[in-house]
Amino acid sequence: MTSDIIRRLAAVDGIMFDIDGCLVLSDGPSGRGGVALPGAAEMIARTRDSGRRLCAFTNGTAQRPSDIAAHLRALGIEVADDEVLTPAVAAARVIRERYADAPVLAYGGDGVVSVLRDHGITLVDPDDHASGAQCGAVAVLVGWDTDFAKPKLQFAAEAILAGAALYCTSDAPAFASQDRLNVGVSGFITAGLSHVTGRPWTVLGKPSEYAMDTVCWALGTTPARTLVVGDDVYLESGMARRAGAVAGIVLTGMATRETIADATAEDVPDLVVDSMPELAALFAEADLLRLALATGADR
Ligand SMILES: [Mg+2]
CATH class of the missing domain: 3.40.50.1000 (HAD superfamily/HAD-like)
Known part of the structure; x- marks a missing residue:
């Protein structure tokens, strides 16, 4: 049977x-x-x-x-x-659908930024703005960014407090690798941004x-x-x-x-x-x- x-x-x-x-x-x-x-x-x-x-x-x-x-x-x-x-592919689809051409503040390396660009997403360049509050971002997307220090934290938090929605590629605490559990970066940053802004986040990956x-x-x-x-x-x-x-x-x-x-x-x-x-x-x-x-x- x-x-x-x-x-x-x-x-x-x-x-x-x-x-x-x-x-x-x-x-x-x-x-x-x-x-x-x-x-x-x-x-x-x-x-x-x-x-x-x-x-x-x-x-x-x-x-x-x-x-x-x-x-x-x-x-x-x-x-x-x-x-x-x-998750960058999923994020690009969601962001295009929700915000069309509006500017997005994205954190991560090529694995985030180039995927968003390939999907026609307009990205904020923090160097062009005095503060995150004035950058006009409708969304902040956090991916695997191992250089996320105080200046990025400050700018992203200002953008979120000014109304940008907070998205995360993955907030998984860890994943399997050869010798040990490898801890996640994206969720660590996102949870911190949520802590300092009081705003919730949405996961776009699994x-x-x-x-x-x-x-x-x-x-x-x-x-x-x-x-x-x-x-x-x-x-x-x-x-x-x-x-x-x-x-x-x-x-x-x-x-x-x-x-x-x-x-x-x-x-x-x-x-x-x-x-x-x-x-x-x-x-x-x-x-x-x-x-x-x-x-x-x-x-
Ligand atoms: Mg796995």
């Missing part, structure tokens, strides 16, 4: 793979350095061969999506530049609805036909479950069977596998069902 999860996988037309702890174990954010996890390259190849769309979504914004894609390819994981998503919407947009799928695979119950499984997507957790990064057992009900994944080869085996079974359904044999 075919299990419910095999039926759901058979209906999946697109897969989002997290990067750190899922496809690679890196030395830094967004797959920098590090090694491909066993079976990751094969799972990407089999997804493509099965006719499904795929994307790799990291919450890291230290690098541009094209740089992350090149690094993954160097590790043998064949993804195209436009198959890599970051696990937000904006990130999930960007995944479905990139894959050309609906949530019900999308599998989200990650190593973090809160970031990936919770995001997928709220949207009605299929939530899969692979135990090669942050999550363990113990943390999954302790997760809140809405974050509990639909599927838990020890490794990518185990996920590939489930898809081999799902593809037989998919073929049978397509040919009308499963009656």
